[in-house]
Amino acid sequence: MEKNIQCSCQGNHHAHMCMLKSSGNREEIEKITSDPKFYCFTCAAEANCAENLCAPAPIQ
Template sequence: MSKQNECPEPEAHHLHMCQLKAKEMHKDIEKLVDKPTVVCANCGFRANKPENLCRPKPI
């Protein structure tokens, strides 16, 4: 992973969408993406809240 794509909050990374998807935690994901307001600049995932992404940007 390049420095640009690293998560700036590694202690909270286990709660980010990319990790939830990698762990196949689909039930947890559903409630976090039903009304997205932000998109991750790393992976493109959309989420309701910025704390669910590594590098959130407004949609």
Template sequence: MTENKKASDKDYSEMTACQLKNEGPNPEIDKLFNNPQFVCGNCGSQTHSAANLCNPEPL
């Protein structure tokens, strides 16, 4: 059986902060930037998960 996915079911967990910022306002994306634990050594973006940064460093 195949699983039906809606366009709104997009998985943002592996996208980088730069890609996420280009997605526009979205409550699911905003969650990834709440309570940042890591900073990108390249662009300075801060996210909760290192997976969303191309060069993550702990804060």
């Protein structure tokens, strides 16, 4: 039976860093954090694209 884990932004976002970290998907995490341009205002995770974060903000 598959768990229906919710993202901290209350969405079901399997590609968000919070979901990837909780699943332990190290390979996917490495792909989306190779050249971070955004960070999550909620958890401070960094990612290449805003779409991979719950509350993205640009890294300046």
